[in-house]
Amino acid sequence: MTKVLTDARSIRIKGRSFLALVLSPDLPLDDWLVRLDDLASRSAGFFLDRPVVLDVTGLVIDKIQLKDLFEQLAERNVRIMGIEGARPSMLGPGMPPAMKGGKPAADVEVKQREAVSEDAETESEAPAPADLQQGRPAAQSLVINEPVRSGQSIIFPEGDVTIVGSVASGAEVIAGGSIHVYGALRGRAMAGSIGNSASRIFCRKLEAELVAIDGIYKMIEDMSPALVGQPVQLWLDGDSIMASTII
Amino acid sequence: MGKVIVVTSGKGGVGKTTSTAALGAALAQNGERVVVVDFDVGLRNLDLVMGAERRVVYDLVNVIQGEAKLTQALIRDKRLENLFLLPASQTRDKDNLTTEGVDRVITELKRVFDWVICDSPAGIERGATLAMRHADMAVVVTNPEVSSVRDSDRIIGLLDSKTLKAERGERMEKHLMLTRYDSVRAERGDMLKVDDVLEILSIPLVGIIPESSDVLRASNMGAPVTLADARCAPAMAYFEAARRLRGEQLPITIPGDKRGIFGKIFGRKAA
Ligand SMILES: Nc1ncnc2c1ncn2[C@@H]1O[C@H](COP(=O)(O)OP(=O)(O)OP(=O)(O)O)[C@@H](O)[C@H]1O
Numbered sequence: 421m422t423k424v425l426t427d428a429r430s431i432r433i434k435g436r437s438f439l440a441l442v443l444s445p446d447l448p449l450d451d452w453l454v455r456l457d458d459l460a461s462r463s464a465g466f467f468l469d470r471p472v473v474l475d476v477t478g479l480v481i482d483k484i485q486l487k488d489l490f491e492q493l494a495e496r497n498v499r500i501m502g503i504e505g506a507r508p509s510m511l512g513p514g515m516p517p518a519m520k521g522g523k524p525a526a527d528v529e530v531k532q533r534e535a536v537s538e539d540a541e542t543e544s545e546a547p548a549p550a551d552l553q554q555g556r557p558a559a560q561s562l563v564i565n566e567p568v569r570s571g572q573s574i575i576f577p578e579g580d581v582t583i584v585g586s587v588a589s590g591a592e593v594i595a596g597g598s599i600h601v602y603g604a605l606r607g608r609a610m611a612g613s614i615g616n617s618a619s620r621i622f623c624r625k626l627e628a629e630l631v632a633i634d635g636i637y638k639m640i641e642d643m644s645p646a647l648v649g650q651p652v653q654l655w656l657d658g659d660s661i662m663a664s665t666i667i
Numbered sequence: 668m669g670k671v672i673v674v675t676s677g678k679g680g681v682g683k684t685t686s687t688a689a690l691g692a693a694l695a696q697n698g699e700r701v702v703v704v705d706f707d708v709g710l711r712n713l714d715l716v717m718g719a720e721r722r723v724v725y726d727l728v729n730v731i732q733g734e735a736k737l738t739q740a741l742i743r744d745k746r747l748e749n750l751f752l753l754p755a756s757q758t759r760d761k762d763n764l765t766t767e768g769v770d771r772v773i774t775e776l777k778r779v780f781d782w783v784i785c786d787s788p789a790g791i792e793r794g795a796t797l798a799m800r801h802a803d804m805a806v807v808v809t810n811p812e813v814s815s816v817r818d819s820d821r822i823i824g825l826l827d828s829k830t831l832k833a834e835r836g837e838r839m840e841k842h843l844m845l846t847r848y849d850s851v852r853a854e855r856g857d858m859l860k861v862d863d864v865l866e867i868l869s870i871p872l873v874g875i876i877p878e879s880s881d882v883l884r885a886s887n888m889g890a891p892v893t894l895a896d897a898r899c900a901p902a903m904a905y906f907e908a909a910r911r912l913r914g915e916q917l918p919i920t921i922p923g924d925k926r927g928i929f930g931k932i933f934g935r936k937a938a
């Protein structure tokens with residue numbers, strides 16, 4: 421059931437979200453670059469050491485023009501980590517990868533530069549932390565440190581829900597992502613509720629009234645008696661809910 | 668300032684009124700000033716269990732509506748001079764209980780008494796939420812059977828959301844009072860086990876009260892069981908529970924446990 425890697429030095433791959441600045445150029449590009457220079461002169465180093473994504477959604481340019489834009493930006497020390505809204509044909513080797521699924525965050529305000537400073541390093545740090553903190557997107561996981569009682573419902577479409585405790589009969593947990601219950605799952609659990617079939621449900625003791633993943637339901641009567649009362653994980657395989665015990 | 672306890676359950680007939688009277692008398696027997704308040708407007712019972720039914724003149728609703736002063740409505744117990752009852756109205760509608768009125772009465776009672784014990788009506792409606800609103804701690808009365816346990820779970824959820832303490836972001840102290848515990852039926856497996864109930868509700872246990880004819884006998888006499896016969900098993904269990912509510916650490920005994928004295932479970936508590 422579980423594959424064990426014998427090599428202790430396994431590669432760790434983690435997901436992490438960062439707040440990137442998004443630049444959305446408009447035509448004509450020459451004018452836009454003039455405005456960018458103006459911005460940069462008022463706030464030196466604003467783009468230094470920052471992840472920047474270029475959003476070209478709706479921009480009518482070809483591959484050559486896009487490549488030229490990258491070079492112009494590189495000359496200004498603006499390094500693009502990814503590109504959003506470009507047709508695959510516009511991208512190629514030597515170009516940043518396409519990005520999608522970005523979530524909007526608060527606009528970043530560019531602070532007026534107070535005095536001319538030679539030290540671009542420190543200058544670039546100044547506006548960064550405060551401004552970017554505020555623009556951070558909402559957390560994608562919710563941790564509940566107490567039991568979910570009968571009659572209560574926890575609804576979190578943004579992502580995963582972890583319950584450090586039990587989910588009572590007559591209680592429900594609805595998550596956009598996976599559901600983790602470090603206790604008995606006696607109520608209802610619905611994972612992947614906004615259409616995420618990769619979501620799973622984990623619990624220390626399965627006594628659920630109902631489980632659902634991405635809209636596919638299963639009642640406790642439909643489950644193998646061998647799983648009831650056991651630590652179990654549930655996932656979706658096509659249109660059926662699969663379950664197995666976990667250690 | 669006195670402490671406010673709500674005795675609540677969700678499910679009806681599990682022993683809230685019996686427990687309110689028994690705990691109130693037990694605390695008063697220890698010399699503390701106690702008032703028991705009946706919130707069961709329309710179905711009042713506490714006056715009967717306290718043996719005060721013929722002395723009810725004014726009630727909680729009269730006080731809230733400004734038709735009587737609090738001192739006029741309070742009934743002093745015949746046996747214990749520091750035990751009082753604030754009865755509910757039998758005739759009035761429960762809509763007469765206003766939030767502001769209850770606020771005012773409880774605030775006044777807290778100033779005079781060491782303990783204000785509120786006997787909640789069954790259910791999760793307005794009467795029950797008003798009874799729990801001012802509580803500093805809750806005694807959740809539960810019988811060892813599935814429907815009672817589930818209703819208690821529901822009530823615990825309300826205690827953590829619908830009370831002043833919850834609104835202020837504080838934690839409500841909750842205690843599980845397992846009543847009508849029948850050791851013979853437990854032995855046969857006809858009832859939920861103590862551990863099962865604790866595992867489901869995960870709040871600390873304050874007492875296990877055995878099923879006993881002494882309870883009915885006491886209520887027929889019009890006396891809290893702790894006053895009717897202080898030596899009977901349910902009375903002793905209530906005395907111990909009262910000491911735990913005062914903060915004493917006492918081991919809990921499961922009534923009728925074959926292991927007898929060695930069956931005591933120390934520090935039995937749930938997370
Ligand atoms: N430990 C016990 N042993 C035997 N009988 C009991 C015990 N506790 C309560 N009873 C009986 O159960 C019945 C219900 O008790 P009580 O009135 O205290 O419950 P309640 O929770 O207040 O009910 P309601 O929800 O109607 O207000 C009464 O007849 C009472 O005598």
Ligand SMILES: [Mg+2]
Nearest residue numbers: 683684707712
């Ligand atoms: Mg009652």
